[in-house]
Amino acid sequence: MNQAELQQLVQETSLAYFGLPFKHQAVFNRRLRTTGGRYHLTSHNLDFNPLILETFGSEEFLGVIKHELCHYHLHLTNQGFQHKDKEFKQLLKEVGGSRFVKSLSKSKPAKSLVLYQCQGCSQLIYRQRRVNTEKYVCGQCKGKLMYIGIRNETVNLKG
Structure with a gap:
């Protein structure tokens, strides 16, 4: 999947699950290590970790897209967009987004x-x-x- 296909997927997901358009930019960011995606508060752009798609498949990646779109739409409508907020948890449950992404880190060996x-x-x-x-x-x-x-x-x- 390239950047244009990602942008199209995010726009379609936003319309299908939220009924609202996504008017900003969605990009892959390979520098993300411990998270599936990131919402930028100032620019309203979304970053996504391509390893989620490569490692766990499209279903898990769609959950990450829904999660970041929850942040996006709630922030633009001046509602609670943080993980701790009731509005965020409720919207995430309604659209079926993932609360946490599966771990990408390799397990550490036991210390001697x-x-x-x-x-x-x-x-x-x-x-x-x-x-x-x-x-x-x-x-x-x-x-x-x-x-x-x-x-x-x-x-x-x-x-």
Whole structure:
């Protein structure tokens, strides 16, 4: 799909689902990384991430178009156009737009964590880097730390 076809698709979607014309410009923007589209408040133009169309297909992309058109039409009619506004949520539900786009980012590998065990209270201690067991002791009982090994699984460090 090229820029002209995108412009035509956005104009047709606006008339079909909102009953209002789209009078501004819709373009592909490859610099968008974490979002499916963007509405510009000052120029009223729409940017779309072409990876959504390439990765997930036309149905998901149509949901993104509807989402951005909700911002567009609500802003031009001086209504609540932000994600938190009731008008936005209601209009998005009526036209069947997508609230969130599927993730484009690749999953990050699990970090390697170094595991120690206190010889006094047997508490397991996870660290991202190795520590000097001659210098550091357990924070709970001041017991000596013993190196257990490296784990490649995700561990919740906060408790």
